Amino acid sequence: MSMTTVHPTFAAPGAAGRPTVRLAIVGGGPRATYALERLAATADRIGGGQLHVRVFERTGEFGAGAVHSARQSRTSFLNRTCAQVGLAADETMRGARPLRAPEQRPTLYEWCREQHARSGHPDLDLSPTDWPRRYVHGAALSDMFARFVAELEARPDARVDLVGGEVVDIRDDGAELIVCTADGRHYPADRVLLVTGHSPHDPWRSRAGRSVAAFAARHRVPYVPYAYPLEVTLSPAEAPPGCSVGCLGMGLTAIDVILHLTEGRGGTFEPGRDDRLVYRPSGAEPAVIVAGSPAGVFTFTRPDNHKRDAGQEHRGTFLTTAAVDRLRASVGVAAPGRRIRQLDFDAHLLPVVLLEMAHVHYTTLFGARTGRHLAARARPAYEAFLAGASTDGDLIAPLEQAVDEIAGTLTDVLAGRRSLAEAGHRTTRWPVAGALARWVRVVHGDDAATQLAGLLDDPAALAAAASEWPVPTGLVPSVAGNRFDWTRTCAPITTDDRPGPQRYAARVRSFMEQDLRWANQGNLDNPHKAAADGVWRDLRGVISYAVDDGGLTPPSHRTFLARYPRHHNRLANGAAPEVMARITALVRSGIVDVGTGPQARADGDETTGGFRIIGPLTGASRTVDVLVDARIHPFDPDLDERPLFRSLAARGLVRRWRNLGADGTAFAPGGLDLTDEAHPVRADGMPETRLTVLGPAAEGRRSFLLSALRPGRDHYVMRDVLTWLETFWAACHEQVGQPGPAHHDAEARGERR
Structure with missing residues (x-):
């Protein structure tokens, strides 16, 4: 293995006249690691030829890339637990044969345990449910990348070169592709895999960005258009102690920025009253970080994951691929060049998404048997909707009516107005005792549920005890409360009364503290978290099934991308509880100012020559350095x-790629036009089979393209790699003039059907 750029060409024939297949992998991050893992595991398929691989990574951090750099700030965390991150293919991944021995394909958790046994480093002392620091993931990726490269290099028929430079162009030279790097070198290749990952926008290339960048340049105001790498863009020289920082965004990147500027500058968090963290400043951090976003609130806390295996993930009752197909048949619109009929997300799919969320919410609150009763009440309207009947999109009303009845019965029992036996005698369609026990456990906790069991035959004693039960979960102690409300879910903090910055900030603090309690309750026991996690995470594939490949009309697709990925990120893709406890402490301390509220923006003030963070709904206006x-x-x-x-x-x-509608409308979201095998479609409409593109460049046609491999899930990230691998080996065998191993091709074809 060599990290070099001294080989400007590949020799066309290999040793002893054996033909050489030249593969260029552009981008050396996680997907490159997964590709090399499969390439090395299946390298016997080289057959009578030779394989020469070049991996190009502009940062020189092979395996991790820029985003997952092992040198990044220790204050940034992954938003997946340790056991939820894979480093190689496993048994669940269709077509992934041969597999490595288990000890050669660890999960991130297993890798950390192995490394901790050697080094004793505390950052590696993790349990399967711990949230690892992002640099730890980068170190694991780099280590595994090096192992896979060494495995290939040990073969007499393979060679790997690592090129620490940026690829700026690829030329079609007829018989071969020419990979061009920024230093002027050219590298011929037969096949190119593009796995470049995320890269930032250049602010000068858009009207809005150009306005901000030009103001900053004109007035010499420090402006960071892209936060990473934090240790460079937000060093003490760029953001000195005591300055004021405006932070546009309140998602995962903003959380990284805030922790880097506080804890990363030597600040500490200590336990305070009521187990709440207290921030102790170091004096090296900014005086204030003004955070603002369109929503005006940080991404919600990821709940503790109590779903230990894939079998516990939620399976849709209403939101299913079969339901999507039925909607396409009944109300879908045929579009040119589309094999599927297009839908409108808000009109056709959102009602089903919300019904599924409401059902998960109330099933979590009242128990599985009561959930089946609720599903039966909701099903007639749902079936009519799928058949094309007009229901004004309100599929939840029958379910809410049933919840009203349940709440009334349980309230009477808790208040002593009706005995449990009497209530059960009147209600036979759902289990009163079971629903009551589940509600008490969810809302009041295990101790109250244990006490309940001894009071069921004494209505007066039950009423007295129930009035004294604590509410450690932060839920509403009324049975009629804790209702599912999509509007409040998306916008939990009201601005209807035009609160000032201080009142709005107080509401944000209160919500963040409540949200932490909900998250600590977990994704199986808190109704709000269960609904978000069960639908926007577990059923994300069904939403993708409805949206991807032109599944929506162009106007609806535009609306979907503008609105719903943000909802997904806030509801189901937030930071770990321990991370959000830190952010909440910083908000309480006043170092993080959240008073700007929704629709926050940055305006340049020509009079002062500085930026202001404006909150139009709260009246906030804060000058930042x-x-x-x-x-x-x-x-x-x-x-x-x-x-x-x-x-x-x-x-x-x-x-x-362009999404074309039946009425002649079109929408080009940004991603490339790719075939099912991820080959780009050329300007002339023909597929360029020598190129394969995986990752963010496919955004638009596909949704929710995350990069980290999930073990035990037949994860789409590895399936994409396997699809590329099959086409690559087939091309190799054609190039070297021999058929490939039939069993691999047959297996892949059979499992892709």
């Missing part, structure tokens, strides 16, 4: 800071 854009932008080649995809488009090797 440094402005940070703490948002991750979707893929868009026209706005990308890196020139590669613009160069490919200019050469006609790629084109944007």
Whole structure:
């Protein structure tokens, strides 16, 4: 293995005249690691040829890449638990044969345990449900990448070179592709795998960004258009102690920024009253970090994961692929060039999403048997909706009516107005005792549930005890409370009364503390968290099934991308409880100012020559010394800071994907036009089979493209790699003039059907 750029060409024939297949992997991050793992595991398929691989990574951090760098700040965390991150293919991944021995394909948790036994480093002393620091994931990726490269290098018929440079162009030279790096070197290749990951937008390439960047340049105000790497963009020289920082965004990137500027500057968190953290400043942090976003609230806390295996993940009762197919048949619209009929997300799919959320919410609150009763009450209206009947989109009303009846009965029992036996005699369609026991356990906790069992035959004693039960969960102690409310779920903090910055900030603090209690209750026992996790995480694949590949009309697709990925990120893709406890402590301390509220924006003040963070709904206006854009932008080649995809488009090797509607409307969300095998479609409409593109560049046609491999789930990240691998080996065998091993191809074809 060599990290070098001294080999400008590949020799066409290999040793002893054996033909060489030249593979270039552009991007050396997680997907490159997974690709090399499968390449090394199946390298016997090289057959009579030789394989020469070059991996290009502009940062030189092979295996991890920039985002997962092992050198990044220790204050950034993954938002997955240790056991939920894989490093190689496992038994659940269709077509992944041969597999490595279990000890050669650890999960991140197993890798950490192995490394902790050797080093004793506390950051590696993790349980399966702990949330690892992001740099630990980067170290694991780099280590596994090196192992896979060494495995290939040990073969007499394979060679791997690592090129620490940025690829800026790929030229079609007829018989081969020419990979061009920023230092002017050219590398011929037969096949190219593009796994470049996320890259930021260049602010100068959009009207809005150009306005901000030009103001900053004109007045020499520090402006950070992309936060990473934090240790460079937000060093003490760039954001000195005591300054004020404006942070545009309140998602995961903003959380990284805030912790880097506080804990990363030497601040500490200590336990305070009521087990709440207290922040102790070091004096090296900014005086204030003004955080603002369209929603005006941080991403919600990820709940403790009590789903220990795939069998515990929620399976849709109403939101299923079969339901999507029925909607397409009844109300879908045929579109040119589409094999499926297009839907409108808000009109056709959101009602089913909300029904599923409400059902999960109330099943969590009242128990599985009562949940089946609720499903039966909701089903007639749901079936009519799938058949195309107009219901004004309100599928939840029958379910809510049933909840009203349940709440009335349980309230009477808890108040001593009706005995449990009498209530059970009147109600035979759902289990009163079971629903009551579940509600008490969820709302009041295990101690109250244990006490309840001894009071069921004494209505007066039960009423007296129930009035004294604590509410450690932060839920409403009324049975008629804790209702599912989509509007409040999306916007939990009201601004209807036009609160000032201080009142709004107090509401944010109160919600964050409540949200932490809900998260600590877990994704199986808190109704709010169960509904969000069960639908927007466990059933994310069903939503993708409805949306991807032009599944929505162009106007609806535009609306979906503008609105619902944000909802998904806030509801189901937030930070760990221990991370959000830190952010909450910083909000309480006043170092993080959240008073700007929804629709916050940054305006340049020509009079003062500085930026102001404006809160139009709260009246907030805060001057800041440094402005940070703490948002991750979707893929868009026209706005990308890196020139590669613009160069490919200019050469006609790629084109944007366009969603075409039946009425002639079209929407181009930004991602590339790719075949089912992830080959880009050229400007002339023909597939460029020598190129394969995985990851963010497919955004638009596909949704929810996360990069970290999930073990034990037949995860789509590895399935994409396996699809590429099959096409790559088939091309190799054609190039070297021999058939490939039939059993691999047959297995892959059979499992893709």
